[in-house]
Amino acid sequence: MQKHSYKLFRLYGYPGFGVLLYLIMVLINPLERTMASWKHYSVLDFILEFTFSIFYATVLFETGIQITTALNKWYNWEGRIKSRFAIQVMTQILTIYILITLFFQFRFPARFGYDELMSRQILIIGVIFSLLITAVFAAEHFFYKWRDASSRSLELEQHTTQAQLEALKLQLDPHFMFNNLSIVTALIEDQPKTAISYISKLSSIYRYMLANRMRNVIAVAEELEFIKAYLYLYEIRYGDGIQISVEESKAAASQGLPPLTLQLLIENAIKHSVFSLDYPLRINIRFPNNDTIIVENNKTVKVSNDYSSKLGLQNINERYRLMNQPLPVVTETNSCFMVEVAMFTLN
Known part of the structure; x- marks a missing residue:
């Protein structure tokens, strides 16, 4: 299997998913609560909150990449799809839980509304995204495996065809x-x-x-x-x-x-x-x-x-x-x- 680079994904994907997570948080909260918070925001507060969203998206996907890379070396997908999927999801959820818990240890100004409800919301979103991210990396693994197998099969077929031509000549x-x-x-x-x-x-x-x-x-x-x-x-x-x-x-x-x-x-x-x-x-x-x-x-x-x-x-x-x-x-x-x-x- 070839080693994959996520350079472009890191460059464009993290900010994009940061925007998506920010919109999700806005939509799942009552409009009155959101407007009550925004009423006291300065421009710097909006920038700071948006930065948190990008940081959270980065943490979600970067932990997924790193966990995938580590498990590919020590516990690959072949012959143990279910257990590998479960281990990867649980590892990522545990990592996200620890990071969220540490994040909410900081005391933010009351206007941000970073309370226990917000903590649970962010954790639930993290669990959902962890499942999706693991599924995406699993699909990626099997896609590249299928592509490599197809490439080897085509190469073998070409060598076989060439050998047949040589024999005929x-x-x-x-x-x-x-x-x-x-x-x-x-x-x-x-x-x-x-x-x-x-x-x-x-x-x-x-x-x-x-x-x-x-x-x-x-x-x-x-x-x-x-x-x-x-x-x-x-x-x-x-x-x-x-x-x-x-x-x-x-x-x-x-x-x-x-x-x-x-x-x-x-x-x-x-x-x-x-x-x-x-x-x-x-x-x-x-x-x-x-x-x-x-x-x-x-x-x-x-x-x-x-x-x-x-x-x-x-x-x-x-x-x-x-x-x-x-x-x-x-x-x-x-x-x-x-x-x-x-x-x-x-x-």
Whole structure:
């Protein structure tokens, strides 16, 4: 729990409540008695009586603050609300009673009317205000406790969300690695120069993944540059069996995407399609407007698909959900499969 400052309350609240207490004392006494006293007052008497009211308000609230601070250290609210409330109220009432008793030991001029009746009135007001003050401090304690709990819960949720995003960004299809290692093995024997280039592109891909693993959004232009290295691997493997076209767009320089979004969409298209040199897989990346990007491919679905975890699209959907962004829109026809994803304006 944080330590609270009552500086402004002390500065403005005490005089304000002093005025209120003075008005209460005027209202609860018969008008004749009040006027009979005021008839003999000088300006200094009015100032003195008003000062007493401010002093009494200060005593009421200051004792409440000090008792609250002390009990918070030695007997807090957790698990003992009733007993804590009773102890605080009784302590404050006892303190007020002692101070009022001492105050009325002084002999004031008869015109003030500070008699036994006035003493009881002030004590009753003190008891009522002690109950209200204790209730206010109890409410304040639980309000700040609730706020702190909400703040910790929100912070924990943010950390959890960030952890989930990190896990999703590092989530790779094991087949991608195994397939590329197999291809490198074959190239080393038959085409060593191509194998070197292939390994270089493969390392740049993983370098990109590691370099951007802490970022939730990356420029579309950077993602497209990464895609060029990524597609090189498939060109070596499938030749002209895969044809990809990327539309030019000015939005690519100012808009962003979650890292690896395009890679996952392209991999999804390749994984779920059958293609050859005679019937190539055509993937188009285009920008219908400044807010979205579309990845679409001709539909050449495998007759017998291997088991698919649909990890790619699930990964993208989950990342957009965690970032509180519109989910990707999937459109499928007999001849085309299209995914439209939102882009983010970079700061």
